[in-house]
Amino acid sequence: MSIYVETTVTGPGPGEVDRILQEIARKTLIELFGRYQASFNPAAWNWPRETRRRVGVVGSPRNILDTGSLRQSGTYSFIGPYTLEARWSAGYATAVHEGARLRNGTILPARPWTDAVSGAVQAPGIPVYPLGQKLQQRIQVAVARG
Numbered sequence: 584m585s586i587y588v589e590t591t592v593t594g595p596g597p598g599e600v601d602r603i604l605q606e607i608a609r610k611t612l613i614e615l616f617g618r619y620q621a622s623f624n625p626a627a628w629n630w631p632r633e634t635r636r637r638v639g640v641v642g643s644p645r646n647i648l649d650t651g652s653l654r655q656s657g658t659y660s661f662i663g664p665y666t667l668e669a670r671w672s673a674g675y676a677t678a679v680h681e682g683a684r685l686r687n688g689t690i691l692p693a694r695p696w697t698d699a700v701s702g703a704v705q706a707p708g709i710p711v712y713p714l715g716q717k718l719q720q721r722i723q724v725a726v727a728r729g
Protein backbone atom coordinates (compact mmCIF):
# COMPACT_ATOMS: atom_id res chain seq x y z
CA MET A 584 0.00 0.00 0.00
CA SER A 585 1.29 3.44 -0.85
CA ILE A 586 0.15 6.93 -0.03
CA TYR A 587 0.15 9.69 -2.57
CA VAL A 588 -0.46 13.34 -1.64
CA GLU A 589 -0.57 16.18 -4.12
CA THR A 590 -0.47 19.70 -2.73
CA THR A 591 -0.96 22.86 -4.71
CA VAL A 592 -0.05 26.24 -3.33
CA THR A 593 -1.96 29.14 -4.77
CA GLY A 594 -0.92 32.72 -4.68
CA PRO A 595 1.30 35.01 -6.65
CA GLY A 596 3.48 33.36 -9.24
CA PRO A 597 7.28 33.57 -9.20
CA GLY A 598 7.33 36.77 -11.26
CA GLU A 599 4.85 38.44 -8.93
CA VAL A 600 6.82 37.36 -5.82
CA ASP A 601 9.99 38.80 -7.28
CA ARG A 602 8.22 42.07 -8.12
CA ILE A 603 6.87 42.33 -4.55
CA LEU A 604 10.30 41.63 -3.03
CA GLN A 605 11.95 44.21 -5.29
CA GLU A 606 9.33 46.79 -4.35
CA ILE A 607 9.90 46.10 -0.63
CA ALA A 608 13.68 46.30 -1.04
CA ARG A 609 13.48 49.52 -3.05
CA LYS A 610 11.21 51.23 -0.51
CA THR A 611 13.37 50.11 2.42
CA LEU A 612 16.66 51.11 0.80
CA ILE A 613 15.32 54.56 -0.09
CA GLU A 614 14.29 54.92 3.54
CA LEU A 615 17.84 53.91 4.57
CA PHE A 616 19.29 56.65 2.36
CA GLY A 617 16.95 59.13 4.06
CA ARG A 618 18.37 58.03 7.40
CA TYR A 619 21.89 58.59 6.10
CA GLN A 620 20.93 62.13 5.12
CA ALA A 621 19.20 62.78 8.47
CA SER A 622 22.33 61.64 10.35
CA PHE A 623 24.12 64.88 9.43
CA ASN A 624 21.98 66.85 11.91
CA PRO A 625 22.56 65.45 15.43
CA ALA A 626 25.46 66.76 17.50
CA ALA A 627 26.91 63.25 17.73
CA TRP A 628 30.60 63.62 16.99
CA ASN A 629 33.39 64.39 19.43
CA TRP A 630 35.81 67.01 18.17
CA PRO A 631 39.21 67.96 19.66
CA ARG A 632 38.88 71.75 19.34
CA GLU A 633 36.57 74.65 18.63
CA THR A 634 35.99 75.61 15.01
CA ARG A 635 34.70 78.80 13.46
CA ARG A 636 31.79 78.06 11.13
CA ARG A 637 29.46 80.36 9.25
CA VAL A 638 26.99 80.01 12.11
CA GLY A 639 29.60 80.89 14.72
CA VAL A 640 32.07 78.96 16.87
CA VAL A 641 31.22 75.31 17.55
CA GLY A 642 32.77 72.91 20.01
CA SER A 643 32.21 69.29 20.87
CA PRO A 644 30.15 67.25 20.37
CA ARG A 645 28.99 68.60 17.05
CA ASN A 646 27.12 67.72 13.90
CA ILE A 647 28.68 67.40 10.46
CA LEU A 648 26.49 70.04 8.92
CA ASP A 649 28.19 73.34 8.13
CA THR A 650 27.25 74.79 4.77
CA GLY A 651 25.06 71.81 3.88
CA SER A 652 27.12 71.08 0.76
CA LEU A 653 28.17 67.61 1.88
CA ARG A 654 24.63 66.48 2.61
CA GLN A 655 23.35 68.11 -0.59
CA SER A 656 25.94 66.19 -2.59
CA GLY A 657 24.31 62.91 -1.53
CA THR A 658 22.64 60.88 -4.25
CA TYR A 659 21.63 57.28 -4.73
CA SER A 660 20.97 54.93 -7.59
CA PHE A 661 19.90 51.33 -7.88
CA ILE A 662 22.62 49.22 -9.47
CA GLY A 663 20.56 46.04 -9.20
CA PRO A 664 17.07 45.09 -8.08
CA TYR A 665 18.22 44.75 -4.47
CA THR A 666 21.28 47.04 -4.40
CA LEU A 667 21.36 50.75 -3.65
CA GLU A 668 24.54 52.73 -4.20
CA ALA A 669 24.75 55.86 -2.04
CA ARG A 670 27.31 58.55 -2.93
CA TRP A 671 28.38 61.90 -1.53
CA SER A 672 30.32 63.77 -4.18
CA ALA A 673 31.60 66.75 -2.19
CA GLY A 674 35.38 66.84 -2.53
CA TYR A 675 35.86 66.44 1.22
CA ALA A 676 33.29 63.65 1.78
CA THR A 677 35.94 60.97 2.35
CA ALA A 678 37.87 63.18 4.79
CA VAL A 679 34.72 63.70 6.86
CA HIS A 680 33.65 60.04 6.79
CA GLU A 681 37.06 58.40 7.20
CA GLY A 682 39.08 61.16 8.87
CA ALA A 683 42.20 62.80 7.46
CA ARG A 684 45.50 64.48 8.22
CA LEU A 685 45.85 67.88 6.59
CA ARG A 686 49.13 69.14 5.10
CA ASN A 687 49.67 71.34 8.15
CA GLY A 688 49.42 68.26 10.40
CA THR A 689 45.91 68.92 11.67
CA ILE A 690 44.02 65.69 12.25
CA LEU A 691 40.36 65.53 11.32
CA PRO A 692 38.63 62.73 13.24
CA ALA A 693 36.46 60.33 11.27
CA ARG A 694 32.72 60.90 11.40
CA PRO A 695 31.39 57.79 9.66
CA TRP A 696 27.72 58.67 9.40
CA THR A 697 26.81 55.61 7.33
CA ASP A 698 28.37 53.31 9.93
CA ALA A 699 26.43 55.08 12.68
CA VAL A 700 23.14 54.50 10.85
CA SER A 701 24.00 50.82 10.32
CA GLY A 702 25.01 50.42 13.97
CA ALA A 703 28.66 49.62 13.27
CA VAL A 704 29.72 52.63 15.38
CA GLN A 705 28.00 54.37 18.26
CA ALA A 706 27.00 58.00 17.69
CA PRO A 707 24.64 59.51 20.28
CA GLY A 708 21.54 60.97 18.67
CA ILE A 709 21.85 58.98 15.46
CA PRO A 710 19.32 56.15 15.54
CA VAL A 711 20.39 52.80 14.12
CA TYR A 712 18.33 51.76 11.11
CA PRO A 713 17.56 48.03 11.52
CA LEU A 714 17.66 47.16 7.81
CA GLY A 715 17.21 43.39 8.19
CA GLN A 716 14.36 43.81 10.66
CA LYS A 717 12.59 46.34 8.41
CA LEU A 718 12.87 44.03 5.41
CA GLN A 719 11.62 41.06 7.42
CA GLN A 720 8.62 42.98 8.78
CA ARG A 721 7.63 44.24 5.35
CA ILE A 722 7.95 40.80 3.78
CA GLN A 723 5.82 39.30 6.55
CA VAL A 724 3.12 41.93 5.95
CA ALA A 725 3.19 41.22 2.19
CA VAL A 726 2.93 37.46 2.79
CA ALA A 727 0.03 37.94 5.22
CA ARG A 728 -1.83 39.98 2.60
CA GLY A 729 -1.45 37.13 0.17
